[in-house]
């Protein structure tokens with residue numbers, strides 16, 4: 001006989017097994033469970049998106065909705081489009097999973113410029129940072145598909161060359177500038193190469209924020225597993241900011257599509273001490289210098305060091321020869337004077 005009690009026990013067991021084997025709790029003991037928050041998520045079918053008053057998202061610029069995606073820009077020059085959440089985010093710990101597609105006719109490095117995922121104080125702004133304002137306040141995650149810096153000779157040294165598309169994170173505090181010409185390297189907190197353009201697989205980006213730590217992961221090669229892209233600790237974000245996604249094309253172009261942006265609330269245990277930590281009003285990163293040092297180290301590559309050393313030695317050699325010649329002449333002159 002199967003009693004109600006057995007069913008309850010079985011259900012309990014089933015739920016426990018599910019929680020224990022769910023991917024987010026597998027790699028992080030802290031996360032007990034996660035919940036999709038529909039009010040912050042953008043997913044098919046995109047009913048009423050952009051025009052209905054019941055929709056939680058607004059469209060901007062060239063962004064348009066099709067049954068399969070929200071296209072931020074088409075594969076045409078000089079377009080700018082965005083989609084912005086209407087609801088400020090007050091969750092403390094969250095995970096955002098973005099399913100996106102960047103594709104176009106252009107050959108590699110003849111496409112651009114890329115897209116960005118935002119969690120910022122302001123929304124629906126036009127501007128030069130992948131279709132959003134510069135000097136933004138909050139988090140920007142960029143999928144940069146065009147190497148601007150490598151165009152310039154001074155930054156195209158071996159060792160600093162990167163393979164694009166490049167994913168990176170920046171925290172804006174309202175005064176910090178994103179420098180397009182250097183692909184934002186001076187303000188970058190971390191990043192990685194992700195071959196997400198014209199991919200035959202579905203491409204995903206994941207941002208997890210919990211206890212002042214931002215983890216970025218990518219899944220772009222069809223292996224259905226997350227590859228770590230950046231891990232930034234001591235990152236403090238105020239609450240009440242808006243999610244968004246934007247993209248821009250210039251002389252070069254691509255289709256920039258968002259298929260979904262799913263936000264999950266993370267349930268995290270906090271110590272009494274962590275519970276008392278006061279909220280910041282301006283985004284900030286503790287010990288921002290650690291990121292600066294990394295960039296400088298990167299600039300002096302092995303090859304550069306070798307040539308610097310080689311030319312120093314050659315230089316010293318030339319100086320020594322000149323010195324000897326001058327000394328020889330001087331000695332000769334002195335001898336002549338004595339005779």
Ligand SMILES: *[C@@H]1O[C@H](CO)[C@@H](O)[C@H](O)[C@H]1NC(C)=O
Nearest residue numbers: 172173174175176282284288
């Ligand atoms: C923003 O960050 C920069 C660099 O860390 C700093 O110089 C500037 O004072 C900060 N601005 C504000 C408003 O906190």
Ligand SMILES: [Ca+2]
Nearest residue numbers: 144146148183
């Ligand atoms: Ca770029």
